[in-house]
Structure formats: C-alpha cells, structure tokens
Amino acid sequence: MSNMTEVDWSIDAYDYELPQERIAQNPVVPRDSSRLMVVDSLTHHNCTFRDLPDLLQPGDLLVLNNTRVIPGRLYGHKTTGARVEILLLKPVENDCWLALVKPGKRFSNGTTIEFEPNSSFGGDYKLQATVLSTDRETGGRFLQFNLPQGISLIELLDQFGHVPFPPYVTDSQAFTEQYQTVYSKVSGAIAAPTAGLHFTDE
Missing domain, CATH: 2.40.10.240 (QueA-like)
Known part of the structure; x- marks a missing residue:
C-alpha cells in the first residue's frame, strides 16, 4: 500500500492572493541587484542575483535563451x-x-x-x-x-x-529595452525569458 499523500489536482487548490502593490511595475536597476533565493534539499537563504557566479559549482550547466522579443x-x-x-x-x-x-x-x-x-x-x-x-x-x-x-x-x-508585456504591468512601454536580455539576438519571441533579465554585461 502506498504511503504517498493524495494530491489535490483541482485548480482552486492552488489559488492564492497576490496584493497588487506587491507586483513590481518597474525593473530593478541595476539588473543584477534583484533578490535571489537559494534552495537546496535542507536549507534556503536569500542573496542577490550578482552572487550567482559564487554559487555555481564545477560541472554546473547554465543555459541561456538568446531570443529577442518582437x-x-x-x-x-x-x-x-x-x-x-x-x-x-x-x-x-x-x-x-x-x-x-x-x-x-x-x-x-x-x-x-x-x-x-x-x-x-x-x-x-x-x-x-x-x-x-x-x-x-x-x-x-x-x-x-x-x-x-x-x-x-x-x-x-x-x-x-x-511589445506584449504581461497584463499586470501597467506602465510597460516605458521600459521596452529592459524587457530584453542583454544577450538577446534572435528575434521572434512573444514573451521574454524572464529569468535571463537579471544578467548584466558584466
């Protein structure tokens, strides 16, 4: 007999309240000053995105999406x-x-x-x-x-x-270029690979 807890697959089970004032309307400057949560199997802690190079280990694979939003x-x-x-x-x-x-x-x-x-x-x-x-x-x-x-x-x-910004961003056209990654090259995407927005040229 399985000891696994039964999972509630209904959409309502995953509803949560996100206050409007908690939704960032402008990107952080500089890009790599954004907060980063680091999680392993036992612990978690907060740092900033610019700490990422110190967190990577030999053998880690970092995949970058160089698509550009049209x-x-x-x-x-x-x-x-x-x-x-x-x-x-x-x-x-x-x-x-x-x-x-x-x-x-x-x-x-x-x-x-x-x-x-x-x-x-x-x-x-x-x-x-x-x-x-x-x-x-x-x-x-x-x-x-x-x-x-x-x-x-x-x-x-x-x-x-x-640029097709997410509907929850209201003053969007003001930062069109900031919705592109610094390494974007290939035009064709209709949404930014948002994890990559935090990288800088450095």
Whole structure:
C-alpha cells in the first residue's frame, strides 16, 4: 500500500492572493541587484542575483535563451469600425501568421483588419491582414498580411507593433529595452525569458 499523500489536482487548490502593490511595475536597476533565493534539499537563504557566479559549482550547466522579443501586439479595426487586438504567435508561410485575436468570436474567415501605427510611426506604409481560417489547437486565426513588395512583417513591427508585456504591468512601454536580455539576438519571441533579465554585461 502506498504511503504517498493524495494530491489535490483541482485548480482552486492552488489559488492564492497576490496584493497588487506587491507586483513590481518597474525593473530593478541595476539588473543584477534583484533578490535571489537559494534552495537546496535542507536549507534556503536569500542573496542577490550578482552572487550567482559564487554559487555555481564545477560541472554546473547554465543555459541561456538568446531570443529577442518582437513587438508582436497589434491594434486595429475591422471595416465596420470594430476595435481589434491581435498577438502574433508564429509565422507560417508567405506572409501568413498564426495569431490570437480579440474578440475572437467575431472574426469569421475573410474578415479584413486594418492596423494602426504606433507612436514611432514615420513611414507611408499601410498594414492590413485578412482572416484565412481558425486554428483548432490554439483557437487563434491564420492571418494573411498584405505587405508592400520587398518588405517583411518583422520590418514593419517597429512601426505598428507593441511589445506584449504581461497584463499586470501597467506602465510597460516605458521600459521596452529592459524587457530584453542583454544577450538577446534572435528575434521572434512573444514573451521574454524572464529569468535571463537579471544578467548584466558584466
């Protein structure tokens, strides 16, 4: 007979209250001054992230994710004037992307979306997309973007896109670059590898 304690797998069993005032709205400066909890099988203690090199042992493996967050949240409207918000998930082919769309239930195949430039917009391009179909796995939509010849969607995101910060961060656009790791190189992520945000160039 097993002596293991029965686990409550219901979602409600893991609810907890997190006061709004305890959610950091701005990143700590410098990055490596953030707090770090060190836990082993018997004890735990607190230190700062800059202590990490002293904590690593010979043979430890440190894996860094060098992905770079794209400004993949777009705002726009349908031809009816209804407001639209999309979050790009991944490119498919030939300027087609899989994206989450709000409000999703109102977007049938063939719907045209015209996107609004952000505050940094300085060009003459227009950005439109057409809903092709629904992805059953994610509930998202496959969007075919109508792009100027020779221009990729990634190139236009700086003019039309917004970095998709977590919804609990309110004053987010003020620290866009701080939402990237110092070693980020490969564009394509829709969320930062947050553990890496605490590393500095040093």
